[in-house]
Amino acid sequence: MTFLSIVSRGLMRRPVRTGLTMIGIAIGIAAVVALVGMSRGFQTSWTNGLKTRGTDIVVSNMGSALTPKPFAATQADKIKSLPHVAAICTLMVDLISVEKADMMIVSARQWGGFSWGNLKIVSGRLPKDEKEKAVVLGQTAADVLKKKVGDTLQLETDELQVVGIVDGGAIVENGSVILSLSLYQEITGNDGKINVIDLRMTPGTTKEEAAELTERINSLVPEAKAVSAGDNIRNSQGYRIINAMSWGTSLLAVLVGVLGVMNTMLMTVFERRQEICILLAVGWRRGRVVRMILWESALLGFLGGIGGVVLGVIGVKILITAPAIKGLLEPDLNAVLLAQAVVISVVVGVISGLYPGWRSSRLMPSQALHG
Numbered sequence: 001m002t003f004l005s006i007v008s009r010g011l012m013r014r015p016v017r018t019g020l021t022m023i024g025i026a027i028g029i030a031a032v033v034a035l036v037g038m039s040r041g042f043q044t045s046w047t048n049g050l051k052t053r054g055t056d057i058v059v060s061n062m063g064s065a066l067t068p069k070p071f072a073a074t075q076a077d078k079i080k081s082l083p084h085v086a087a088i089c090t091l092m093v094d095l096i097s098v099e100k101a102d103m104m105i106v107s108a109r110q111w112g113g114f115s116w117g118n119l120k121i122v123s124g125r126l127p128k129d130e131k132e133k134a135v136v137l138g139q140t141a142a143d144v145l146k147k148k149v150g151d152t153l154q155l156e157t158d159e160l161q162v163v164g165i166v167d168g169g170a171i172v173e174n175g176s177v178i179l180s181l182s183l184y185q186e187i188t189g190n191d192g193k194i195n196v197i198d199l200r201m202t203p204g205t206t207k208e209e210a211a212e213l214t215e216r217i218n219s220l221v222p223e224a225k226a227v228s229a230g231d232n233i234r235n236s237q238g239y240r241i242i243n244a245m246s247w248g249t250s251l252l253a254v255l256v257g258v259l260g261v262m263n264t265m266l267m268t269v270f271e272r273r274q275e276i277c278i279l280l281a282v283g284w285r286r287g288r289v290v291r292m293i294l295w296e297s298a299l300l301g302f303l304g305g306i307g308g309v310v311l312g313v314i315g316v317k318i319l320i321t322a323p324a325i326k327g328l329l330e331p332d333l334n335a336v337l338l339a340q341a342v343v344i345s346v347v348v349g350v351i352s353g354l355y356p357g358w359r360s361s362r363l364m365p366s367q368a369l370h371g
Contacts, residue, residue, distance in 0.1 A: 013268070014267075014268075017264060017267070018264065018300065020260075021260050021261055021263075021264040021300060021304070022300060022303055022304040022307060023304075023307070024256060024257050024260035024261075024304070025257040025260065025261065025300070025301060025304025025305065025307075025308060025345055025348065025349075026304045026305075026307035026308035026311050027253060027256075027257070027308065027311070028250070028253035028254040028255075028256060028257040028308065028345075028348075029254070029257075029304065029305050029307075029308025029309060029311075029312065029341050029342075029344065029345050030308045030309075030311040030312035030315060031249060031250045031253040031254075031312070032250040032251075032253075032254065032308070032312070032340075032341050032344060033308065033309055033311075033312025033313060033315075033316070033333065033337065033338065033341050034312045034315050034316050034319070034331075035246035035247075035249055035250050036246050036247060036250060036337060037312070037316055037331040037332055037333045037337055038246070038316065038319070038331050039246040040331075040332035040337070041330050041331035041332040041333075043332075044330065044332045045170070045171050045172050045330045046172055047229060048170040048171070048172065048330075049168070049170040049171075049172035049173050050198070050229040051170075051229060052118050052168060052169040052170040052173055053089075053114070053115045053117070053118050053173070053198060054114060054115075054117065054118065054200055055115070055198040055199065055200060055229045056199060056200055056201045056205075056210070056228070056229055057199040057201065057210070057213065057214060057217070057226050057227070057228060057229065058196060058197070058198060058199070058226070058227060058228075058229055059075075059079065059196070059197035059199060059217060059221060059224050059225070059226045060195060060196045060197070060224055060225070061195070061223060061224045061225065062225075067093055067094055067095050067195065068093065068195040068196055068224075069195060070092070070190060070193040070194065070195045071193070071194065071195065071221075071223040071224055072192060072193065072194075072223070073090055073192050073193060073194045074192070075197075075220075075221045075223060075224065076088055076090050076194070076197050078220045078221060079197065079199065079217055079220065079221065082213060082216060082217070082220075083209075083213070084201050084202050084205045084209050084210070084213050085199060085200075085201065085202070085213070086200045086201055086202040086203075087113075087114050087199075087200045088113070088197055088198065088199050088200070089109060089110050089113030089114050089115040089116075089197070089198045090109075090110040090113065090181060090194040090196070090197050090198075091107060091108060091109050091110065091113075091115060091181060091194060091195070091196040091197070091198060092106075092108040092181055092184050092185065092188075092190065092193070092194055092195055092196070093105065093106070093107050093108070093195060093196050094106045094108075098145065098153070098154075098155060098177060099145055099153065099154050100145065100146075101141075101144050101145060104141060104144070104145075104175070104176075104177060105141075105172060105175055105176040105177065106155070106176070106177045106179075106184065107173075107176045107177070107178045107179075108178075108179050108180065108181045108183070108184030108185070109178065109179075109180065109181055110180075110181045111129070111130035111180045111181065111182065113198070114198070114200055115198050118168055118169050118173065119136065119166040119167070119168055119173075119178070120166060120167045120168075120169070121164055121165075121166060122139060122164075122165045122166060122167050123148075123149050123164065123165045124136070124149035124150075124162070124163050124164030124165055125163055125164050126163070126164055126166075127163060127164075127179070127180060129180075130180035130181070130182045130183060131180075131182070131183065132163075132180075132183075133158065133159075133160050133161065133183065134160055134161045134162075134163040134179070135153055135155070135160045135161070135162055135163070135177055135178060135179040136162070136163060136164035136165065136166050136178045136179070137153075137162055137164070137165055137166070137176075137177055137178070138165075138166060138167070138168050138173055138174035138175050138176045138177075138178070139165060139166070139167055139174045140171065140174040140175040141174065141175050141176055141177055142162075142165050144175075147162050148162065148165070149162055149163065149164060149165060150162065153177070155177065155179075155187060156187050156188060157187070158187050160179065160183075166178070171330045181194070197224070199217075199226075201213070210228070213226075214226040214227065214228070254344065254348055257304065257345075257348055258348050258351060258352050259352075260352075261297055261300055261301065261348065261349055261352035261353070262352040262353075262355060262356065264300070265293060265296065265297050265300075265352060265353050265356035265357075266355070266356045266359065268293075268296070268356070277364065286361040287361075289357075289360050289361055290357040290358070290360065290361050291357075292360075293353050293356050293357035293360050294350055294353045294354070294357050296353065297349040297350060297352050297353025297356070297357075298346050298349040298350050298353065299349070300349050301345045301346045301347070301348050301349020301350070301352070302342065302345060302346050302349065304345055304349075305341060305342040305343075305344070305345025305346060306342065308341060308345060309338050309341050309342060312333075312341070313333055313338075316331045316333060
């Protein structure tokens with residue numbers, strides 16, 4: 001009988017208990033995959049939306065919220081004439097309730113700005129001008145709101161006509177209600193206010209020149225902060241809080257799994273006391289007995305981790321179809337995250353087996369005589 005077969009036989013001695021323990025681990029690992037994948041996906045989705053619009057630098061005041069704080073639109077005038085600035089587009093971006101959708105992106109864009117350029121008409125048209133009481137909907141937003149061209153949309157207290165359905169080239173763009181900035185300022189009573197400036201740099205701008213440009217903007221516009229498009233959401237305090245909460249909740253679930261594995265392995269040591277004592281009596285070193293227990297707990301963790309990854313991926317695929325989330329993010333379930341989850345599960349198994357392994361090493365061969 002090989003060492004591995006002994007390890008496997010130890011786990012199969014109580015299949016129901018082993019299965020329940022694996023389920024406990026799987027739930028914890030599924031939480032890691034789902035929560036961390038969703039939080040990372042939120043960042044990736046918003047970054048992709050900025051890149052699709054052709055934005056290189058974002059000027060905003062993210063603060064602790066998921067949407068930036070408003071500041072004076074006149075601040076944009078200080079930026080547009082700076083070296084290496086090809087174009088700017090001012091915006092007001094909100095996450096608000098729109099009709100039956102509890103949370104939806106509203107993207108109000110400066111009329112004629114480059115941030116309209118990525119929108120491809122699927123049906124209908126764009127607004128005629130910045131004063132027309134009209135919106136266009138991303139494909140996902142139209143699906144969530146059950147709207148088509150010609151329907152009316154209640155936005156705050158105003159009724160606007162849906163004049164077009166568009167493909168924005170990114171999930172965040174396709175999940176947005178898009179209208180002119182001046183119209184949204186009028187609707188919300190935020191005349192002269194914006195909360196985002198999209199900036200496109202001139203071709204050939206070096207990293208050093210881009211860094212100098214962001215420093216110059218930060219000195220000219222103290223109400224906001226300029227960062228590269230890729231760092232915009234990552235640097236927001238709101239995102240960091242969400243990310244920390246995701247890991248914290250996940251690790252709490254994993255801790256429950258640790259206790260489950262430790263309990264299982266302690267029971268295994270207790271039930272197999274006579275077997276372990278006989279192994280010691282026939283020449284097994286105590287270190288080998290400890291390794292046997294650790295291998296069993298590691299294998300338990302590995303199998304639970306694989307199950308947790310599968311459960312987490314399936315759960316996320318179901319979650320993103322919910323109207324409250326649809327169009328806001330695309331989960332980032334990359335191979336690195338899934339591998340990390342399995343590694344965490346194996347480490348959990350090993351840690352959980354340390355104390356039971358130590359207990360098994362304290363047994364004396366003579367105890368086998370007592371049954």
